[in-house]
Amino acid sequence: MLTINNIANNDFVNIPSLVPIPDIMQSKRILAIQAHYDDTDISVGGLISLFTLQGAEILYVTATDDLAGVVDLDQSKEKAALALDEESQRAMEILGVSGLIKLGLPDAGDWDIHELRKSLMSVIRQYQPDCVLTLDPWLGTEAHSDHYKSGFAAVEASILSYVPGVEDTHVTIPDKFISSEQRDLISVGMFTTSEANCFIDITEVLDQKLLAVSSYNSQFSPEDMKNLLGNLKARAKHIANLGKSAGKLSNDTEYAECIKLLSPRALHAAR
Ligand SMILES: [Zn+2]
Numbered sequence: 389m390l391t392i393n394n395i396a397n398n399d400f401v402n403i404p405s406l407v408p409i410p411d412i413m414q415s416k417r418i419l420a421i422q423a424h425y426d427d428t429d430i431s432v433g434g435l436i437s438l439f440t441l442q443g444a445e446i447l448y449v450t451a452t453d454d455l456a457g458v459v460d461l462d463q464s465k466e467k468a469a470l471a472l473d474e475e476s477q478r479a480m481e482i483l484g485v486s487g488l489i490k491l492g493l494p495d496a497g498d499w500d501i502h503e504l505r506k507s508l509m510s511v512i513r514q515y516q517p518d519c520v521l522t523l524d525p526w527l528g529t530e531a532h533s534d535h536y537k538s539g540f541a542a543v544e545a546s547i548l549s550y551v552p553g554v555e556d557t558h559v560t561i562p563d564k565f566i567s568s569e570q571r572d573l574i575s576v577g578m579f580t581t582s583e584a585n586c587f588i589d590i591t592e593v594l595d596q597k598l599l600a601v602s603s604y605n606s607q608f609s610p611e612d613m614k615n616l617l618g619n620l621k622a623r624a625k626h627i628a629n630l631g632k633s634a635g636k637l638s639n640d641t642e643y644a645e646c647i648k649l650l651s652p653r654a655l656h657a658a659r
Contacts, residue, residue: 407654409585410575412647415439415519417571418446420485421508421545423538424495425454425476426604427523430620431579432645433483433597434590435521440484441593447565448480448488449511451504451538456495457607471606479600489561501537508545509556516567520546524578524648539578546576547655576655577647584646587631591642594624 418439420428428436428448439446458468476488491507493499512520524530525539548554550573577586590597598617608616624643631637631644 405650405654407651409649410651412519412575412577412586412588412649413438413442415575416444417515417517417567418444418519418521419449419512419515419517420446420521421449421451421538421542423451423523423532423534424457424607425450425472426479426601426607427535428521428579429479429483429597429600429604430616431523432521432577432588432647433479433600434593434624434643434645435577435588435647436483436485437593437596437600438588438590446483446485447515447517447561448485449508450476450488450490451541452493452495452497452499452534453490454495454607456497459607459609468606475603475606478603482596482600482603487562487565489559491559496532496534499537501541503557504538504541505545505548506555506557507559508541509549509554510559511561512545512549512573513556514559514561514566516569516571517573518571519575519577520573521577521579521647524581524583526578527580527582529582530580535580543576543578543655546573547652549573550652573652575649576652577649579645579647581646581648583648584627584630586649587627587634587636587644587646589628589637589641589643590624590645591628591640594621594643 422428436446454472455465455468522542523535523539525536530536627646628641628644632639632641637644
């Protein structure tokens with residue numbers, strides 16, 4: 389029976405997951421799932437570049453068509469889509485991303501999270517990643533539904549893809565990305581997060597990250613792009629300082645990124 393003391397006690401105790409945190413830098417086959425074409429690179433473009441340097445393969449999935457964010461409203465949708473593709477390809481070449489699958493949902497539109505989850509399950513089942521990266525769907529201040537819906541669809545797809553009875557919606561991915569072997573998903577990394585437990589030293593690849601982000605001209609005016617690049621550099625320095633203070637980075641780290649990193653086993657009841 390509850391007493392007044394039980395009801396009034398607000399001293400909640402945080403219960404950490406008992407599932408060990410995986411080592412993300414051991415990943416060899418990474419699937420990065422984003423709402424928009426620049427989400428991954430803006431948040432963890434340095435991590436992507438480091439993956440490439442160590443010989444990992446990276447495949448991107450972009451959930452939306454990105455057309456709502458295009459700055460020049462005078463150009464046709466077809467021309468805008470072409471420019472977005474060219475900018476994506478340029479950034480992918482700079483960071484060493486192997487491929488991109490576009491799902492074409494309406495940017496900032498009223499699309500269905502379950503439909504995206506089913507499409508992502510199809511991609512995961514074919515590609516067999518050992519690491520999924522996506523937006524943190526539990527970022528408390530996120531107001532853009534494309535972001536939290538894409539992140540949630542991605543983390544849910546990450547656990548349900550391995551349940552045979554859950555149906556997917558077939559998505560055609562290039563043959564070269566279809567895996568012939570079953571692989572365990574080892575880690576799920578959530579970026580744009582306020583609850584980081586993994587800090588990555590990106591000092592040696594910061595320039596590549598900023599160069600890749602500078603490709604995304606369709607959605608930023610020259611002035612906004614200049615501010616974005618400056619903010620990203622300042623943010624990377626700030627994250628490096630936070631990581632060093634937490635004892636998670638060496639003292640010579642100048643720039644860093646951070647993610648919330650979990651084993652997929654920690655993403656449902658088996659905490
Ligand atoms: Zn976005």
